[in-house]
Amino acid sequence: xxxxxxxxxxxxxxxxxxxxxxxxxxxxxxxxxxxxxxxxxxxxxxxxxxxxxxxxxxxxxxxxxxxxxxxxxxxxxxxxxxxxxxxxxxxxxxxxxxxxxxxxxxxxxxxxxxxxxxxxxxxxxxxxxxxxxxxxxxxxxxxxxxxxxxxxxxxxxxxxxxxxxxxxxxxxxxxxxxxxxxxxxxxxxxxxxxxxxxxxxxxxxxxxxxxxxxxxxxxxxxxxxxxxxxxxxxxxxxxxxxxxxxxxxxxxxxxxxxxxxxxxxxxxxxxxxxxxxxxxxxxxxxxxxxxxxxxxxxxxxxxxxxxxxxxxxxxxxxxxxxxxxxxxxxxxxxxxxxxxxxxxxxxxxxxxxxxxxxxxxxxxxxxxxxxxxxxxxxxxxxxxxxxxxxxxxxxxxxxxxxxxxxxxx
Amino acid sequence: xxxxxxxxxxxxxxxxxxxxxxxxxxxxxxxxxxxxxxxxxxxxxxxxxxxxxxxxxxxxxxxxxxxxxxxxxxxxxxxxxxxxxxxxxxxxxxxxxxxxxxxxxxxxxxxxxxxxxxxxxxxxxxxxxxxxxxxxxxxxxxxxxxxxxxxxxxxxxxxxxxxxxxxxxxxxxxxxxxxxxxxxxxxxxxxxxxxxxxxxxxxxxxxxxxxxxxxxxxxxxxxxxxxxxxxxxxxxxxxxxxxxxxxxxxxxxxxxxxxxxxxxxxxxxxxxxxxxxxxxxxxxxxxxxxxxxxxxxxxxxxxxxxxxxxxxxxxxxxxxxxxxxxxxxxxxxxxxxxxxxxxxxxxxxxxxxxxxxxxxxxxxxxxxxxxxxxxxxxxxxxxxxxxxxxxxxxxxxxxxxxxxxxxxxxxxxxxxxxxxxxxxxxxxxxxxxxxxxxxxxxxxxxxxxxxxxxxxxxxxxxxxxxxxxxxxxxxxxxxxxxxxxxxxxxxxxxxxxxxxxxxxxxxxxxxxxxxxxxxxxxxxxxxxxxxxxxxxxxxxxxxxxxxxxxxxxxxxxxxxxxxxxxxxxxxxxxxxxxxxxxxxxxxx
Numbered sequence: 001x002x003x004x005x006x007x008x009x010x011x012x013x014x015x016x017x018x019x020x021x022x023x024x025x026x027x028x029x030x031x032x033x034x035x036x037x038x039x040x041x042x043x044x045x046x047x048x049x050x051x052x053x054x055x056x057x058x059x060x061x062x063x064x065x066x067x068x069x070x071x072x073x074x075x076x077x078x079x080x081x082x083x084x085x086x087x088x089x090x091x092x093x094x095x096x097x098x099x100x101x102x103x104x105x106x107x108x109x110x111x112x113x114x115x116x117x118x119x120x121x122x123x124x125x126x127x128x129x130x131x132x133x134x135x136x137x138x139x140x141x142x143x144x145x146x147x148x149x150x151x152x153x154x155x156x157x158x159x160x161x162x163x164x165x166x167x168x169x170x171x172x173x174x175x176x177x178x179x180x181x182x183x184x185x186x187x188x189x190x191x192x193x194x195x196x197x198x199x200x201x202x203x204x205x206x207x208x209x210x211x212x213x214x215x216x217x218x219x220x221x222x223x224x225x226x227x228x229x230x231x232x233x234x235x236x237x238x239x240x241x242x243x244x245x246x247x248x249x250x251x252x253x254x255x256x257x258x259x260x261x262x263x264x265x266x267x268x269x270x271x272x273x274x275x276x277x278x279x280x281x282x283x284x285x286x287x288x289x290x291x292x293x294x295x296x297x298x299x300x301x302x303x304x305x306x307x308x309x310x311x312x313x314x315x316x317x318x319x320x321x322x323x324x325x326x327x328x329x330x331x332x333x334x335x336x337x338x339x340x341x342x343x344x345x346x347x348x349x350x351x352x353x354x355x356x357x358x359x360x361x362x363x364x365x366x367x368x369x370x371x372x373x374x375x376x377x378x379x380x381x382x383x384x385x386x387x388x389x390x391x392x393x394x395x396x397x398x399x400x401x402x403x404x405x406x407x408x409x
Numbered sequence: 410x411x412x413x414x415x416x417x418x419x420x421x422x423x424x425x426x427x428x429x430x431x432x433x434x435x436x437x438x439x440x441x442x443x444x445x446x447x448x449x450x451x452x453x454x455x456x457x458x459x460x461x462x463x464x465x466x467x468x469x470x471x472x473x474x475x476x477x478x479x480x481x482x483x484x485x486x487x488x489x490x491x492x493x494x495x496x497x498x499x500x501x502x503x504x505x506x507x508x509x510x511x512x513x514x515x516x517x518x519x520x521x522x523x524x525x526x527x528x529x530x531x532x533x534x535x536x537x538x539x540x541x542x543x544x545x546x547x548x549x550x551x552x553x554x555x556x557x558x559x560x561x562x563x564x565x566x567x568x569x570x571x572x573x574x575x576x577x578x579x580x581x582x583x584x585x586x587x588x589x590x591x592x593x594x595x596x597x598x599x600x601x602x603x604x605x606x607x608x609x610x611x612x613x614x615x616x617x618x619x620x621x622x623x624x625x626x627x628x629x630x631x632x633x634x635x636x637x638x639x640x641x642x643x644x645x646x647x648x649x650x651x652x653x654x655x656x657x658x659x660x661x662x663x664x665x666x667x668x669x670x671x672x673x674x675x676x677x678x679x680x681x682x683x684x685x686x687x688x689x690x691x692x693x694x695x696x697x698x699x700x701x702x703x704x705x706x707x708x709x710x711x712x713x714x715x716x717x718x719x720x721x722x723x724x725x726x727x728x729x730x731x732x733x734x735x736x737x738x739x740x741x742x743x744x745x746x747x748x749x750x751x752x753x754x755x756x757x758x759x760x761x762x763x764x765x766x767x768x769x770x771x772x773x774x775x776x777x778x779x780x781x782x783x784x785x786x787x788x789x790x791x792x793x794x795x796x797x798x799x800x801x802x803x804x805x806x807x808x809x810x811x812x813x814x815x816x817x818x819x820x821x822x823x824x825x826x827x828x829x830x831x832x833x834x835x836x837x838x839x840x841x842x843x844x845x846x847x848x849x850x851x852x853x854x855x856x857x858x859x860x861x862x863x864x865x866x867x868x869x870x871x872x873x874x875x876x877x878x879x880x881x882x883x884x885x886x887x888x889x890x891x892x893x894x895x896x897x898x899x900x901x902x903x904x905x906x907x908x909x910x911x912x913x914x915x916x917x918x919x920x921x922x923x924x925x926x927x928x929x930x931x932x933x934x935x936x937x938x939x940x941x942x943x944x945x946x947x948x949x950x951x952x953x954x955x956x957x958x959x960x961x962x963x964x965x966x967x968x969x970x971x972x973x974x975x976x977x978x979x980x981x982x983x984x985x986x987x988x989x990x991x992x993x994x995x996x997x
Contacts, residue, residue: 130413131413174425177421177424177425178417178421178425179416180416274458274628276443276451277451277454277455277458278455279440279443279444279451280443280444280447280448280450280451280452280454280455281448281451281452281454281455282444283444283445283448283452284444284445284448293455293456293458293459293625294455294458294459297458297459297625297626297627297628297633298627298628298629299455299458299459299627299628313440313443313444317444318440318441318444318445321437321440321444322437322440325433325436325437325440326433326437328433329429329430329433332429333426333429333430336422336425336426336429337422337426339417339422340415340417340419340421340422342415343414343415344413344414344415345413345414345415345416346413347415348415348417352417352425355425355429359429359432362432362433362436363432363436366436367435367436367439370436370439370440370443372435372436372439
């Protein structure tokens with residue numbers, strides 16, 4: 001049942017739009033504080049750079065509102081292929097400090113193509129899942145979506161960009177769940193990951209093996225399948241120490257220093273310690289705008305993007321952190337609400353995918369600043385400085401606005 | 410193909426929204442934990458991050474003579490520090506430093522290791538830099554991030570005297586020394602601390618208090634603005650120490666002993682103030698400031714005469730005849746003793762199956778107490794055995810301050826030995842010694858060992874009839890008295906007269922000590938102490954009275970030979986000079 005109605009601006013999801021703009025303003029206020037004594041051209045000043053990038057960001061989201069919904073649906077796979085292409089292209093460029101994340105068109109600016117590829121992947125996944133609803137009770141129908149997501153994810157992982165590849169992968173599970181996949185299948189998708197992670201501690205691995213066994217038995221698949229699932233996972237777990245060695249040293253060090261921060265007080269753990277110090281010393285009300293000693297004496301690293309929330313915590317205190325996180329929570333749950341109320345499955349799934357991308361950004365970034373997870377180079381939506389990321393965030397807002405409105409075009 | 414209906418159920422919707430808010434809530438709780446519960450802890454941490462505390466060393470107190478002339482001064486030099494955490498590239502920076510200042514780069518890295526105590530604690534790289542070197546450093550400031558210099562007062566000895574054993578020396582505080590201190594927080598590595606002599610005894614007064622300055626620094630350790638919430642504390646200079654030393658007297662006696670081994674102490678009997686004291690051989694006082702060559706240092710260490718040993722409070726010597734006044738006082742105290750009765754000295758005395766000789770093997774002939782003292786006859790004093798046993802006699806020695814430290818304000822004083830029955834039993838066993846030991850003891854030989862500072866106190870006691878204050882080097886507001894000695898006035902008269910005979914009589918053993926100056930009264934006693942390790946030690950002790958003031962003198966010429974012929978002439982020169990300097994020596 002799709003309402004036959006013409007497009008009207010008044011129907012746009014303003015709660016979501018205003019929340020995003022509010023967060024954007026908070027971000028600008030912090031960037032202004034950081035760049036107070038900044039010398040250099042406009043693009044090296046995070047505040048002015050952010051304002052400049054708001055122009056394409058807002059324009060693109062405005063354009064998306066006017067793209068017909070069926071075009072988005074129709075060209076989903078095309079976009080997906082473009083996404084794959086743009087994450088492969090950087091490998092033919094020169095590397096930036098050993099990474100291939102940046103796409104350069106000969107402009108003074110480079111584009112982090114994975115920021116866009118993650119949206120295209122989500123749309124393609126929404127398309128696939130909305131087209132193939134009926135088979136979702138079968139496990140084999142989960143394989144195609146996994147492949148769909150895994151291709152760009154693995155490419156991005158090799159750029160290497162662990163943070164973005166995680167973000168790219170996270171929509172998979174919620175979208176499968178949303179389209180009615182058996183929770184047991186979702187468990188089976190997660191199981192190999194858990195098998196690998198738990199393999200580093202014998203006790204934890206034993207407990208995991210018991211849980212795995214019980215879950216498989218209670219789902220009652222036929223015996224050969226059960227045995228395959230169980231021993232397959234155990235085998236993977238035993239393999240994981242080998243895979244660990246294949247990780248690059250910087251990834252290993254990030255994980256290791258997270259487990260034991262004392263190990264490298266000047267590397268990744270230094271960043272976590274300084275971030276926690278900045279946040280903790282902010283207290284309830286903060287040290288005042290522009291008064292953060294951790295920020296302005298440069299103890300805090302990457303303060304304009306990865307650790308921007310630490311600046312917020314230090315200068316404006318817990319009150320503003322509370323407001324920002326609540327706003328983000330509100331924004332995401334509004335998208336989920338629109339997804340639930342959406343009339344067609346494609347829109348609903350795409351909205352869930354976008355909500356997941358945003359939530360994973362928020363959670364990974366924030367949890368990193370407070371030392372709950374290892375340092376990942378992931379920015380906070382709407383607040384962190386960043387050209388490609390800001391544009392892609394507003395593209396998502398445009399997409400959400402478009403898909404939230406129930407009408408036929 | 411947008412016809413597929415949305416099949417998401419309400420249950421699914423609630424589940425996903427719930428997960429979203431649970432994640433947000435986890436983050437909020439964590440922020441609450443850090444910002445609200447951990448606020449104090451992280452505030453402190455943020456402050457330690459940005460606040461750099463730099464302590465400035467306080468100039469050490471000066472050591473002055475009794476006329477406020479400077480014995481020990483401070484010389485301003487520069488030291489080079491680094492804050493390790495601020496070094497961008499340690500190797501290159503150190504190289505630049507060594508090139509700019511012309512210093513050995515090995516020494517710099519060696520010092521760095523030696524003084525390193527923490528990432529943000531100033532670590533010394535070099536010392537004794539000149540103003541010139543510092544100027545060159547300033548010119549290359551940009552390449553020397555994390556390198557600082559500081560004025561640092563070194564010990565410096567401007568006077569003509571050495572007085573090395575009195576003043577003592579200072580040592581640089583290293584990790585080991587610092588850890589051994591109770592008040593280790595008051596010292597930084599590279600500070601100086603008194604290590605011997607007055608520098609050590611009066612460390613508390615001399616050292617002063619370090620000052621503190623606070624700077625705000627950024628993450629790269631660069632200074633970034635002032636701090637108003639912590640006020641700087643200026644260093645408190647150490648207190649000056651006013652000693653009893655008279656530079657001129659000290660200079661004279663150092664000259665007298667320059668080519669000898671032994672001790673000279675000159676002082677004021679009533680107060681116990683020491684005007685000069687020499688332990689020869691001594692060493693240059695700046696030996697320990699680190700500016701002397703390796704060879705000089707080695708020659709001091711390997712010197713057979715042990716110039717580093719402070720003989721006046723750590724040298725143990727047989728006193729010989731100089732203690733005969735104790736024996737005389739003991740005899741006089743005895744009812745049965747008659748000082749006028751004469752004894753025949755034939756040069757030897759038989760006790761049991763042993764023969765005890767007089768130093769004059771030809772004998773002194775007929776001797777009474779006065780001539781026994783003035784001629785230092787041993788045979789006469791052997792009679793003590795008829796009146797006293799060992800313990801009673803040692804009690805008399807103890808009364809005159811032997812066998813216990815006099816409490817001189819230079820550490821390490823030894824207490825010497827006064828033999829008692831207990832002592833003899835312990836040392837030789839109950840049957841390992843005979844009563845004859847007393848015969849040696851009463852003439853200052855045998856087991857008895859004294860320090861020159863004890864002898865100084867002893868002569869002061871006789872000069873003042875028991876009213877002398879204890880010897881000391883630093884002027885005191887309240888003098889410490891010796892214990893009361895219970896001797897009759899008339900006995901003091903006798904001892905004084907007899908001691909006058911020693912010097913002033915033509916037949917006195919100490920006549921060489923008399924410079925023959927009108928109005929100068931001299932009292933003394935010589936001693937020629939046999940010692941098992943070598944030649945006899947020559948002693949002269951005594952005091953002079955001139956224009957109503959008294960000065961006491963102790964001369965010990967180690968292995969010098971006869972007291973009368975070796976030590977007394979040294980004393981004569983001292984008396985001559987004391988008469989000359991008399992008016993210049995402040996009695997206050």
